[in-house]
Amino acid sequence: MTQDELLSSLRDFDTALNSAEVQTFFAAQDPQVKSQFVALRLKVSERVAQLGNAQLQSISQSLDQLSGDLSAGISNAQAELDHLDRAIGIINTISSVVGLVGRVLAIA
């Protein structure tokens, strides 16, 4: 049984323990039985949450390993955008300078 399968089975068990029928049944039992049942039900919920957290933690750690390369991709894409803007800016600057030269020549 894999960890995911175990988690799935425990969730089914947890769901069954929290059904209206089970709650109604134990509501009619004596205090000691109720107390033992509550302790068991809380333990099952705790294990389900722990396994679920471990599953997400494992995915999170694997994703963290990719963050560096993703950041490099972000820098690369940003650099491309900046490069395009700079190139167009340079053309516009040259164009303005040539325009000024044209006006000076027209006056002279």
Place this chain on the structure above:
Amino acid sequence: MKVSRLIIVLTLVVSTMTAGCKPAKEYANLAQAGTTYAVAIDNLLVATGNIEIDATSEKLLSNAALSPISLKQYRAASANDEELLEIIAKLRQHVKLLSRYFGLLYQLATSDAPDRAATAIGNSSSGLIGNLNAVGTQLRGSGFLTGNAAVAAGPITKLVVSGIIRGALRDELNERQITIRKELDLQERLLKALSARIQHDLQVTQQIREQRLVIDPLTTGKAIAKPDEWASNRRTVLTMKLTADQLQTAGDDVKKLREAFESLISGDLTLDRVDSLVADFDSLLTIAEKLKG
């Protein structure tokens, strides 16, 4: 005449440069699908935390209705919720990175740089060519670039810049392909894990709330004090899991995104397919927003 030939050669060069590159629209749509996915998964992460805390609260109430809960038992239940919130915060940080990556790819793919470059280059009477022509006329009585050549300069510049952008997108995705494959594989696992967790938590919450708000007041043998409120509670409780059930196919959406990425890399991606992917992620986003409340 020489200029006309130069334009033909330039057009051929541009055609060669852009051949084999996917149209920027396909890159843009794939990046849009990725960005929408990132927003959806971020909403789902927030929803997972809220729904889990609610489920724990309902369980504590249900247990306390049978037998008193000790402080130790309460702390143990809360500790797991707090740990989940910490993991979710880390996952959201990574999702922000993913969102920024796809966002920049989209920005690059939809950049107006080709049009701005064409305007900057201009034609016989505007932009750089226009100004050069004015200076040329002042100096030697004729323009630098005139007639068809001047008219074609802007459109050719636009093509060249578009080709540069497509090349940059293709190179970036090629360079990052192993990382993106791993990322999408992990995102598929993450979405399935969140989906299963949300469905379980909502099912348990639904059962306990139905008992607390609907069954108990109905079966006590006394008249229900606020019948309208009871009916409204019953409707809310019975429909609360419907949205979560729609998450069942969500993992397949990420699988489709991964397949679309593979097709883009191999040059087989069609616009229809990527459009359908954008629609799938829009639906996922709607579900995630509903769950986040």
